[in-house]
Amino acid sequence: MKIIKTTDPNFLIETAAVIKNGGLVIYPSDTVYILAVDPQNPTAVKKLLSFKNRWPGKAVSVAVSDIKMAQNYVKLLPNTRLLYQNLLPGPFTLVSPGLHRMASGIEAENGTLGVRIPNSSTLLSLVKNLGFPITATSANLSGRTPHYSIASFFKTLSQKKLNLIDLIVDAGQLPKNKPSTVIDATEPELKILRRGDLVAAPSQSFLSNSEKETGKIAEFLLEKILKTATFANIVLALSGDLGCGKTVFSRAVGKHLGVSDTITSPTFIIYNQYPIKYLFFKNFFHFDLYRLNTPTDFKDIDFLSHFKKHTLSCIEWPENMGVANLKWLKKNTSYFSINFEYVSPTSRRLTFSF
Amino acid sequence: MYILAIETSCDDTCGAVLHNDRILSNIISSQINLHSVYGGVVPDIAKRAHQQRLPAIVTLALKRSGKTLKDINLIAATRGPGLGIALSIGFNFAKDLAKTNHIPFVAVNHVEGHLLSVFLKNKNGLPRFTSSFPILGLTVSGGHTKIVLIKAIGNYQVVGETLDDAAGEALDKSAKLLGLGYPGGPVIERIATAGQTDFLKLPRPLQPRRILNFSFSGLKTSFYYQIKDWSATKIASCLSDLSATFQASVFEHLIRKFSLSIDKYHPASLLASGGVLANLTLRRQLRKFAKTKSLPIFFPPQKKLNTDNAAMIALVAFYRFQKDKSINDSKLDINPRLELFQEIQ
Numbered sequence: 001m002k003i004i005k006t007t008d009p010n011f012l013i014e015t016a017a018v019i020k021n022g023g024l025v026i027y028p029s030d031t032v033y034i035l036a037v038d039p040q041n042p043t044a045v046k047k048l049l050s051f052k053n054r055w056p057g058k059a060v061s062v063a064v065s066d067i068k069m070a071q072n073y074v075k076l077l078p079n080t081r082l083l084y085q086n087l088l089p090g091p092f093t094l095v096s097p098g099l100h101r102m103a104s105g106i107e108a109e110n111g112t113l114g115v116r117i118p119n120s121s122t123l124l125s126l127v128k129n130l131g132f133p134i135t136a137t138s139a140n141l142s143g144r145t146p147h148y149s150i151a152s153f154f155k156t157l158s159q160k161k162l163n164l165i166d167l168i169v170d171a172g173q174l175p176k177n178k179p180s181t182v183i184d185a186t187e188p189e190l191k192i193l194r195r196g197d198l199v200a201a202p203s204q205s206f207l208s209n210s211e212k213e214t215g216k217i218a219e220f221l222l223e224k225i226l227k228t229a230t231f232a233n234i235v236l237a238l239s240g241d242l243g244c245g246k247t248v249f250s251r252a253v254g255k256h257l258g259v260s261d262t263i264t265s266p267t268f269i270i271y272n273q274y275p276i277k278y279l280f281f282k283n284f285f286h287f288d289l290y291r292l293n294t295p296t297d298f299k300d301i302d303f304l305s306h307f308k309k310h311t312l313s314c315i316e317w318p319e320n321m322g323v324a325n326l327k328w329l330k331k332n333t334s335y336f337s338i339n340f341e342y343v344s345p346t347s348r349r350l351t352f353s354f
Numbered sequence: 355m356y357i358l359a360i361e362t363s364c365d366d367t368c369g370a371v372l373h374n375d376r377i378l379s380n381i382i383s384s385q386i387n388l389h390s391v392y393g394g395v396v397p398d399i400a401k402r403a404h405q406q407r408l409p410a411i412v413t414l415a416l417k418r419s420g421k422t423l424k425d426i427n428l429i430a431a432t433r434g435p436g437l438g439i440a441l442s443i444g445f446n447f448a449k450d451l452a453k454t455n456h457i458p459f460v461a462v463n464h465v466e467g468h469l470l471s472v473f474l475k476n477k478n479g480l481p482r483f484t485s486s487f488p489i490l491g492l493t494v495s496g497g498h499t500k501i502v503l504i505k506a507i508g509n510y511q512v513v514g515e516t517l518d519d520a521a522g523e524a525l526d527k528s529a530k531l532l533g534l535g536y537p538g539g540p541v542i543e544r545i546a547t548a549g550q551t552d553f554l555k556l557p558r559p560l561q562p563r564r565i566l567n568f569s570f571s572g573l574k575t576s577f578y579y580q581i582k583d584w585s586a587t588k589i590a591s592c593l594s595d596l597s598a599t600f601q602a603s604v605f606e607h608l609i610r611k612f613s614l615s616i617d618k619y620h621p622a623s624l625l626a627s628g629g630v631l632a633n634l635t636l637r638r639q640l641r642k643f644a645k646t647k648s649l650p651i652f653f654p655p656q657k658k659l660n661t662d663n664a665a666m667i668a669l670v671a672f673y674r675f676q677k678d679k680s681i682n683d684s685k686l687d688i689n690p691r692l693e694l695f696q697e698i699q
Binding site: 243291342345 | 526574
């Protein structure tokens with residue numbers, strides 16, 4: 001077993017050589033350390049499975065460099081293509097029907113395969129260099145927690161296991177990102193199979209005792225959302241009863257984004273648009289769907305056309321938009337819901353869920 | 355000169371023809387029977403509605419004025435503020451019409467239109483009055499609530515505006531809470547006439563005298579949570595008191611801040627306009643109030659000039675053309691968040 005650091009200029013070439021020879025490599029990714037082997041090499045896959053104590057039949061996801069490479073190994077449904085474009089590269093694994101080009105033990109028993117395009121240049125350049133996918137299962141024994149540093153990983157391993165490893169690529173301590181969110185894209189209706197950082201996080205509640213506090217909560221959540229959002233267009237759906245602080249919240253968001261105008265209620269004109277320069281955001285939209293009811297109303301204002309890239313929108317009364325619009329937004333934007341509840345004349349509860 | 359104007363800043367599609375400051379025709383989509391024009395139901399909101407209605411509205415405006423496009427010397431349209439996609443329909447239609455017929459085009463601020471709507475006259479040149487500047491104007495509608503110091507026509511300073519809901523919006527929303535539908539501002543007015551104005555205790559927004567801005571969302575919230583758990587029967591039994599109380603609070607807030615602005619800016623006369631001024635109770639209160647300040651107050655001379663209309667847009671265009679005969683705004687585009695001070699130059 002050899003350890004090589006990512007600071008070593010030869011680490012890519014060496015890793016590629018080990019994988020091509022059917023070796024097992026511990027490799028850093030955008031989430032955790034992963035176990036990388038050539039998934040089309042049966043000997044290498046056997047090695048991987050015995051290392052992981054994984055029973056055959058449970059799938060091992062693979063990392064590809066782009067959608068083109070993915071197409072050689074899985075069948076992509078039309079909506080999955082969209083997901084590839086919008087979610088990847090990122091901490092997501094998309095499960096699609098496999099084309100059975102992998103060694104046994106990679107695809108699941110039902111013939112599906114999990115594919116990732118990781119948001120990590122170290123990992124992507126390795127795959128590009130190889131020209132074929134590598135396995136991207138987290139470097140932990142099945143059922144154990146994943147590892148963010150090589151040191152913590154070593155502690156868990158027996159000598160027998162260590163002997164199976166051919167190469168370790170050490171990138172030091174990785175940021176504490178959760179393993180990827182696994183999405184089942186084998187059917188038009190998407191299902192989350194495992195929650196990572198982006199969709200996970202149990203909902204969070206905040207109690208606000210004043211408009212000022214609501215504003216502070218808005219800023220805090222906005223910063224948090226900006227860190228986790230995967231799309232270049234963000235939607236904050238603000239639901240809750242009349243007079244619960246939805247407009248106050250929107251105003252604080254706008255202010256934080258640099259809007260200098262007074263942000264007033266857009267009930268009458270349905271939405272207000274404010275040009276901004278904040279990160280890569282160019283427009284802040286403040287919608288109020290209070291007056292809109294029927295699907296035609298939404299068509300008449302070209303509702304969905306407003307959610308382009310580089311926009312951040314607050315939507316009040318999102319429950320009025322109907323299922324079709326909601327589905328579209330959830331699919332094509334980073335969509336976050338914040339619920340407002342009246343507790344007493346001076347306090348409100350804000351519940352945030354990813 | 356003859357002016358044709360189009361206004362599509364929100365729900366209504368409007369067209370008007372003026373001879374100088376005299377209204378020859380003034381068509382507002384919600385006030386005519388469009389079904390007879392189309393033989394079918396027309397959508398209410400925004401884009402498609404404007405697209406469908408606009409040609410007929412313009413034709414009707416010309417027809418009722420007794421003029422044809424050949425007689426028109428100036429074409430005007432609302433540039434903003436308003437709903438972007440609605441604005442662009444009317445604005446681009448007017449711009450194209452002006453271009454094809456080689457007529458100068460003027461882009462108009464909607465709020466300036468509301469402010470100056472008090473100067474509109476009927477085709478006989480009535481009413482006649484002279485007002486002296488500076489004028490302090492209060493414009494109150496479903497979308498705006500502003501106090502504007504008018505130093506001269508074309509020279510404005512916004513001295514107060516709403517920080518959250520517009521006054522008309524607050525009234526509309528309270529009507530909905532009372533089960534009177536939306537928008538129900540006009541219904542509130544009717545029901546409130548018989549009611550007591552101190553039925554509930556409502557907050558007085560923005561107490562400090564130095565603040566000339568408005569805030570209506572606190573009023574709405576307090577009102578809502580006081581009646582939230584009431585049964586429909588209980589609400590129905592004191593509907594007129596509830597309506598009167600809420601309406602009175604809104605009007606008191608409007609007049610208080612208007613009054614503080616007068617004390618600060620010492621205008622020579624007053625004006626009040628916008629959709630909420632269709633409310634006769636508010637007009638009466640404002641008239642009474644102006645008397646206590648010994649100032650003349652002017653309102654739009656016809657009921658339909660309170661709400662969105664194209665006659666006011668044509669009037670602004672007329673004034674601007676008088677000031678600058680070479681005016682041509684055909685290079686401009688709409689601005690959904692157009693500010694009033696941008697009209698100063």
